[in-house]
Amino acid sequence: MYFLKRLTYMIPLLLVISAVSFWLVHLAPGGPFDKERAPASPQIKHNLEAKYHLDEPVWKQYLRYVGGLAHGDFGPSLKYRDHSVTDIVLQGLPVSMLLGWLAFGFAMGVGLPAGFITAVQRGRWQDHVGSFLALLAVCIPGFVIAPILVLVFTIKWHLLPVALWESPAHAVLPTIALGLYFAGKIARLFREGMLNTMQMEFVTAARAKGLGENTLLMRHAVRLAVLPVVSYAGPMLADLFTGSFVIENIFQIPGLGVFFINSSLNSDYTMTVGLALLYAVLLIVLNLVVDFAYMLLDPRVKYE
Amino acid sequence: MSDEQVENSKVSVERQNASSTPASPARRAWRRFRKNRPALFSAWYVVALLIVIAAWPVAIRIAHSAGPAAAAWAKNHAPEQLSDAQFQPPDAQHWFGTDEHGRDVLSRVLYGAQISLLVGFVGAAVSLIIGVLWGAIAGSAGGKVDGAMMRIVDVLYSLPSIIFVIVLMTTLGEKLKQLPVVRQSPALEKELRLLILFVGLGAISWLTMARIVRGQVLSLRTRPFVDASRALGASPTRILLRHIIPNVFGVVIVYLTLTIPAIVLYESFLSYLGLGVQPPMASWGSLISEGVDQINPIRIYWWMIVFPGGVLVSTLLALNFLGDGLRDAWDVKGS
């Protein structure tokens, strides 16, 4: 019931988001058809604007846009005029999602064990080294780590391809470069969660009752300790699925991240609004999934 | 800024309910903080860095008028002084080497630090003010007001922040020029532009703060001492100011220290996109993105990436350690 309610609440939210982003992009100076080379007569630009209804007042354009949305039409891209927004999203989203999943897997695969080790070894050297590395991963910008990875693994050692998106080998470096930050984040969160749950009353009580450390930690502690990671997973996946400008730019990956930045910079209005909506939908749905996972993991949480 | 979303997870909020407020939180916190060696070391590092950053321009200014040798040194190390000595590796003269315009990298890193740290601190302060007020008002008002205010946060949360930043930087920048103040003294514009950057970054990072504060306030509202105060006839404003805001202080301080590095990092991303500070000014982000261009298979001017990158990363590390230390000291997550 609760989830249904959340879903119905999504539609007005999306409308507001589309309205706000529509208004925002039109606010910025510069239009999609400003070119370095002026058309031979001002008429040509007028023709263009008339063709895409940019000569109308913004509210009218917005109503037109919403009318299109009702039919599932997100409009044509104003920058890539042969493509509709839907075309571009359908091309880019699978790539970004695949890379996103890989980076997610990498981040979880590295972050969770690291978080676990640093937590159970609290105060020992494993903790210090692990925590430091986790923090380091969070502090290095992606546009620094990616070129360094390229330099080392492809130019110096010839182990992996430089860029492009063709075979599984092509995915290795982008996955690491993209996932490293999140791995650090997850390690920190999981460590935190572990430390908190290990100090909780029920854990201490269970210990006192003589329950073995193994089953105890397995059954209860981890289940609770992973909750912060779970709630982080929602926004993290929404970020990952919509791609990263830096990684896609450096590794030449045909995902959506580049469009997120460039569409705003190019005043590609329809594209920007379409992507904002996509991001919002992903975020809402993933947060719902997260809440659901929460309910399964933590019996104390109930939604009405 | 979605990274910090965890902080507002329902569980952490619930857990915070259980934490008891210590008798003299500040003193206890300080005692604990002192024992945390990485945090203490980080604090010293940050302080030392701030001193160097503040002292460097002064040194250059003094040297300017202190004999020909010193003046030459000052000219050589002015952050915006071009010279023929392009791409010099680090040596006795230029400790961090020079860049493509023959400018001293050390000097640029230190001047860039001013911008980057200012962006971080001011941006965090902006996020603090908006976030705390928004969250506190929503939380204490409750009901429909709370609902409406949090829906606004939801909407802003789901908007990709980059759209926001681009519009803010481009639109506001042009709007500012029309201001009468700016027309009279055009030199102000440069400062105002920087201010937009601060405000812009703050404006996209207050959302999480608002959510955290609201959560705290909601849990505080049901506490006995607040009930008591209410029963004694205190106005909602009074309750907000006297009881609620002081009690969320710990969480806020901790979150603030973690927001600063996040904003510094975001600024570097904006600089990478060419949306950051206006040249010839530098920030760590703009220096690093210049340095990153030098990574190639033929020849690497390593000093252009290693030094700015090293200072940025070490400072972010220090700030994070500091934040962690403060959090443990204030015992925010409860134990």
Added chain:
Amino acid sequence: MLRTQPRSATTQQGGFRFQWTLRAAFALLCCALLFGGCMRRDPPADVTIINFSEPQSLDPAIITAQPDMRIVSGMFEGMTRVDPKTGGAIPGLAERWEISPDGKTYIFRLRTNLVWSTGDPIRADDVVYSWIRTLDPATASDYAGQLFYVKNAEAFNAGKMKDASQVGVTAVNPFTVRVELNHPTVFFLDICAMPMASVVPRQTIAKLGDAWIRAQPLPVSGPYELEFWRLNDKVRLRKNPRYWDAANTQSRIIDLLPIGSASSALNLYVRGEADIVWDKELVPTELLDVLLRRPDFHTFSYLGSYFVRFNVTRKPFDDPRVRKALALAIDKKRIVQRITRGGEQPASHLVPDGTAHYVSPEGLGYDPVLARKLLAEAGFPGGKNFPRMEYMFNAPAGGGKIHEQIAIELQQMWRDTLGVDIELRQLEMQVYLSEQDQMHYDLSRSSWIGDYNDANTFLNMFVTDDGNNRTGWSNPRYDALIRQANETTDVQAREKLFQQAETILVRDDLPIIPLFFYAGINYFDTNKIQGVYTNMVDLHPLNAIRKVKPKGQSLLTPAATTR
């Protein structure tokens, strides 16, 4: 209890690590399975070219950017096409043509064996349709202006004339196209080779509208068919066997990669994943001193000018003395030697050296003394009281920083020589363009790449109220000279007129400061790639390009090992 904890925790951790590793491995396996669907490995191309930015479109009427034109001119051909060696116009779909003695009428004779890649014949009607489509206001073509030399074309494009049959392009018979011009235009055959004048498939466009370029199969008139176009991934072209000159199409499959960053381009090239890199933006300038010494880096001058626009409607730039002072204070040599470093030539005039049938008059050089004198005469001795002015330039996202670097140099030179403080204003591309167009600037970075090899493509833009003028500058004498030159067919008389006009532009009035002429740089190994020639227009028709297997080398060339 406390004592036992570490030990048990360690054993615990072992079990855990195993479990998580197992799960992670499972997750990775699932992902690996997904690869099949999402990562396609295409059969290798014969030639892979790094082509700078992603094409905005492949519709010949819509495109404006050079990278897009390089692809499209491989797919659609017009009456003439570009000679790979000289860059000039040679017969394309038209086998020959006759020009009337007054230079105003062109009769194009089409080849009789022309067919679309789908097998349908190409006739004169298709040519007329294609030109009218470019001019049609509904198409909203940016480059429609290039066809305004044709009679009534401008009125039709502006919507003032509804009847397309009044436009001066007609099909006399299925193999003859007659074109009437407003006045003699010596570079008209070059214009016929440009994409917006190429022949496009009428039926497909009628059926699919705006998305016609993505039709399967897409009928093309040029040497290459579009096999696929994946945004930000690649454009793959496949040889069109029905092209009239298919026998001379050298490569079967050509991949064009959209790559915007110089370091990625260089990395791919060095690792052998790309054969040719051909955009001046794709050269890391810091490395040029090393790169230019390599045999596979080819530098050449071409028709591109880099200059600064003044907004002459703003004080003090309404005073030519101030404009001249700023120009004379610039050490252009330092900029080309220390910043651009690709063999660019410092410019004192706008039209690049090497333009056909034209030698520019000398403009202003580097003269700090005169600069200071002029500035003082204008009322700003030593830069005193000079108002706060801004130099505007654009910033590419995640790309090169050359404009910023030049801006920083200029700022310093003006400060050092004149005592004038010019602020820098960095803008995003679209904002920059719109600000320039609306003249919301003081000084603006500018550049111009010639559309065809003639002085007119540079000089015509500073005619009063031309959409590309963007300086507010207007000089009736200049306008008259340009108009007169364009109605003259005699090469020498025309050159004289253009020279007089350019003298006004770069010596007397100076609404712009020319900084340097671009140098083009292509990189490819001449032992492996043939058919790319350097020419003034930087056009390299795809059908001439081929890869040769160097003798005596094993199959394990870099390209073979990495693929």
